[in-house]
Amino acid sequence: MKNFLNTIVITTTLLLAQSCSLLPKSEEKPISITTHQHEERSMSGSHHREHSTSDTGDSKKALTQAKLKVPSKMTSNKSIPIMIDIQDSDGKAITNFDTFQEKLMHLILVSDDLQFFNHLHPTYKENGQFEVAARFPQAGSYTFFSDYKPAGQTEQVSVLKTQVPGNSIAAPEINLNRSKMFNVTKVNLAVSEPTVKAGKEVALMFKLQDASNNQPLTDLWPYLGERGHLVILRQSTPLKAEDYIHAHALKDTPAGQVHFITSFPQPGKYKLWGQFNRKGNIVTADFWINAI
Template structure:
């Protein structure tokens, strides 16, 4: 009897271990992990005209993106950058949606966020985008490739690159208490209706003539809208590309709706156009945690 009892106990333990192993969640596909992507899911392109679709829920990502330079990137040299967009099986994705007049928006920032550039690689076909890089100094940079495969969700892929050449002194990111700046003769003020994490908010840029203080009411469309806003967290892990609520506005106010998924420091760049010239206005804010 004792031997039979022990046999039954051992058999029960084997069955329990087997059932526990089978019950584990096997939904994660490590083959889909893209090590060039953000560690945190980026919140991207909050379209002002469709607030109901605003979400930070991760979307199914079927893309693989490879960033490569024709030679080692060096400051002051225009070296071709290649961005190859494939599906998860390694086949080129050939068709992309036009978003705000471009197939891809490429945001380039230094790791301390003191440098910012918003450029648009040329599409060569078969998933290949190219552009000549032009880094102003040596050091660490982060690239954000923002695109929409045809019939799919928006994707943002990131890439860290170290650029050779003379480095400039890094600038620690600090909150700006006064959110009014003068850039190229324009006085730009940024205001929020409220500033909290994980809550929809409206940010308003008000643009005046810096000399006369008269409101500017003849802003021109920039990439099909009154303006564009990019916000990146201080650790460069969270990225937001925000489009205006009223794309056809002409000033002096340009309103944008978004939400910040986490608290902390963010650098915000607003871009606007008047008389054929684009201005970029940076602000650093602290979102309460």
């Protein structure tokens, strides 16, 4: 028999909503969950199991929705095909998307305990459908943040959920160290303020050194059109669109350094993943920050 697909759909209630779907055909049970949209973003999510919620009374109707399809049998540490469908509020495929940061879609996959991170770029298959293969390192709950721009619209973020069955491993204690080794690269994180306060703008400065001699890197290449990329998520249950920040690197910084300016919207612990390109090898440097 064909594998059953698990599908969950989350639509946003403000300007735009998004949807995701996945894999080949099988029985599909959409789940609808209403969410809200930021000033420039809408969110949606998908998973498989049937249920729905009604609109929460927001006066602005969602214009898009997202559907995620994954196999009914999810296995850790194996390549899993994922499909994401982007539709309008009537269920019709949105077919045109604008490229941003060199891609049509950026898909951030994290475990809900924020121990695992992956930055994927699904392939557009026309008719509003994106496909990608994802690997889940262990059993547990996972969240996708699907970042894309319908043609002529602002950047949208859809939040999608899935579960990998089995016994999960307890997350290690949070490490607040500001200097870490990532293979042959040493990364030091400096923050412009001694205390990070919620809602206050701060500069995050990544200083990258060659581990062999502690000298600033001279072999940084652009990554997706920028000096680097930074994804930030607030530790929360469940993870939501308002917990997600995608910061853009400043253009002019000293050799071996990549700087970002952002703010942390709420008090709490935040996980940061800075991504940098060393001559074709992507360095992903993760740190924790506590905002008060």
